[in-house]
Amino acid sequence: xxxxxxxxxxxxxxxxxxxxxxxxxxxxxxxxxxxxxxxxxxxxxxxxxxxxxxxxxxxxxxxxxxxxxxxxxxxxxxxxxxxxxxxxxxxxxxxxxxxxxxxxxxxxxxxxxxxxxxxxxxxxxxxxxxxxxxxxxxxxxxxxxxxxxxxxxxxxxxxxxxxxxxxxxxxxxxxxxxxxxxxxxxxxxxxxxxxxxxxxxxxxxxxxxxxxxxxxxxxxxxxxxxxxxxxxxxxxxxxxxxxxxxxxxxxxxxxxxxxxxxxxxxxxxxxxxxxxxxxxxxxxxxxxx
Amino acid sequence: xxxxxxxxxxxxxxxxxxxxxxxxxxxxxxxxxxxxxxxxxxxxxxxxxxxxxxxxxxxxxxxxxxxxxxxxxxxxxxxxxxxxxxxxxxxxxxxxxxxxxxxxxxxxxxxxxxxxxxxxxxxxxxxxxxxxxxxxxxxxxxxxxxxxxxxxxxxxxxxxxxxxxxxxxxxxxxxxxxxxxxxxxxxxxxxxxxxxxxxxxxxxxxxxxxxxxxxxxxxxxxxxxxxxxxxxxxxx
Numbered sequence: 218x219x220x221x222x223x224x225x226x227x228x229x230x231x232x233x234x235x236x237x238x239x240x241x242x243x244x245x246x247x248x249x250x251x252x253x254x255x256x257x258x259x260x261x262x263x264x265x266x267x268x269x270x271x272x273x274x275x276x277x278x279x280x281x282x283x284x285x286x287x288x289x290x291x292x293x294x295x296x297x298x299x300x301x302x303x304x305x306x307x308x309x310x311x312x313x314x315x316x317x318x319x320x321x322x323x324x325x326x327x328x329x330x331x332x333x334x335x336x337x338x339x340x341x342x343x344x345x346x347x348x349x350x351x352x353x354x355x356x357x358x359x360x361x362x363x364x365x366x367x368x369x370x371x372x373x374x375x376x377x378x379x380x381x382x383x384x385x386x387x388x389x390x391x392x393x394x395x396x397x398x399x400x401x402x403x404x405x406x407x408x409x410x411x412x413x414x415x416x417x418x419x420x421x422x423x424x425x426x427x428x429x430x431x432x433x434x435x436x437x438x439x440x441x442x443x444x445x446x447x448x449x450x451x452x453x454x455x456x457x458x459x460x461x462x463x464x465x466x467x468x469x470x471x472x473x474x475x476x477x478x479x480x481x482x483x484x485x486x487x488x489x490x491x492x493x494x495x496x497x498x499x500x501x502x503x504x505x506x
Numbered sequence: 507x508x509x510x511x512x513x514x515x516x517x518x519x520x521x522x523x524x525x526x527x528x529x530x531x532x533x534x535x536x537x538x539x540x541x542x543x544x545x546x547x548x549x550x551x552x553x554x555x556x557x558x559x560x561x562x563x564x565x566x567x568x569x570x571x572x573x574x575x576x577x578x579x580x581x582x583x584x585x586x587x588x589x590x591x592x593x594x595x596x597x598x599x600x601x602x603x604x605x606x607x608x609x610x611x612x613x614x615x616x617x618x619x620x621x622x623x624x625x626x627x628x629x630x631x632x633x634x635x636x637x638x639x640x641x642x643x644x645x646x647x648x649x650x651x652x653x654x655x656x657x658x659x660x661x662x663x664x665x666x667x668x669x670x671x672x673x674x675x676x677x678x679x680x681x682x683x684x685x686x687x688x689x690x691x692x693x694x695x696x697x698x699x700x701x702x703x704x705x706x707x708x709x710x711x712x713x714x715x716x717x718x719x720x721x722x723x724x725x726x727x728x729x730x731x732x733x734x735x736x737x738x739x740x741x742x
């Protein structure tokens with residue numbers, strides 16, 4: 218029993234830390250631009266394919282991760298810029314529809330170019346590591362470490378670096394930030410790229426564990442939305458923490474004898490609604506970056 | 507230094523600034539006065555590039571500002587201290603000041619902080635406090651200290667003394683005066699007689715979107731006289 222709990226705790230961290238990357242990217246965009254990006258899951262998908270592609274060429278997983286993440290950050294960032302820029306300052310519904318359209322286009326393009334089958338790669342590290350009573354795959358530990366490491370880095374980057382402070386400034390008071398000389402267009406493009414890059418990194422990290430297929434983004438985005446709402450819309454740290462909790466909830470929930478996955482999901486929705494009700498009665502739901 | 511010719515600004519369907527022309531020389535402190543809602547704030551915002559629909563000519567330091575985004579105008583040497591929503595509520599005092607200083611080198615950034623704290627020492631005591639939890643008066647001081655400490659060539663200040671107690675009005679007047687003594691040019695919208703009299707050489711009176719006259723603060727001997735002439739009302 219103890220070994221099963223330890224196993225599920227670790228599994229929860231693997232899922233949670235990669236979900237946290239996707240959700241933190243969504244929260245960043247919501248914080249800075251007040252937009253919801255339906256294509257965030259598809260950047261996860263693109264990240265998986267990009268890493269798969271570079272890995273086949275170079276047979277070096279670290280290199281494939283770096284190139285794949287940076288490539289999707291740039292391409293995804295530019296796509297978001299092209300789709301969202303003309304709609305800034307207009308109805309948020311238009312942005313919502315535009316990113317939904319982008320999502321459908323990306324999924325169809327992936328199917329047409331790469332086929333509908335799943336691409337799987339072997340984990341770069343195969344040997345198991347003893348943790349307490351169990352042996353746990355080394356690569357899964359790398360995913361946990363890399364995911365949490367990037368989130369901590371992102372958090373401190375937002376707190377202390379020049380562009381981090383500017384991102385928060387634009388999120389809190391855009392006209393005043395501009396009047397102080399903050400280059401708002403550059404900050405927007407940076408937010409697009411970082412957001413897409415975070416999703417791509419998660420897609421790449423999970424490639425050896427989950428494989429990749431054209432519609433994998435749809436499976437990711439649903440949980441990511443729940444997390445961003447529960448973490449406080451636009452709150453990078455909140456999204457990251459709630460993602461880890463959701464990962465643990467789903468993993469530990471499987472230990473309950475005879476429970477169906479649908480019951481777990483419904484319970485999760487219920488908990489999120491409860492959380493929102495409690496929070497709404499105490500403070501505003503929307504928390505700034 | 508600043509040359510404004512036939513400036514128009516539109517807000518929704520209304521034509522809020524209707525052909526304003528004036529100029530300010532380097533090192534001058536000039537005021538824009540008038541009743542509420544006559545277009546003073548819109549004039550300042552138009553100069554800062556924050557009104558989306560404007561028309562006319564604005565030359566600053568010999569080149570045109572028209573069509574430039576706010577952040578480009580800021581890098582050309584314009585500073586702005588708005589009346590409302592001037593601070594970043596969930597950032598602390600020090601970060602609020604640093605945002606603008608980050609455009610410059612690190613040593614300049616230190617200097618900006620020191621200059622801001624020298625103007626209003628209470629900000630140094632509150633440097634780790636979230637700006638949104640400061641009192642209204644302290645938020646005004648923070649915004650003004652930041653505006654001055656960044657040392658723009660031209661500082662646009664909107665209602666810096668509005669709603670403040672007399673002791674703070676004096677502090678703010680003194681801060682602006684010391685800025686002009688370093689050669690900074692100031693365009694201020696305010697109705698405090700003490701501030702106008704101490705700081706400004708000239709005042710432009712504005713009504714319903716147009717300028718209706720130029721005055722000197724010395725022309726008036728009391729706040730009531732100023733109010734009766736330019737604000738179209740007599741103060742209680």
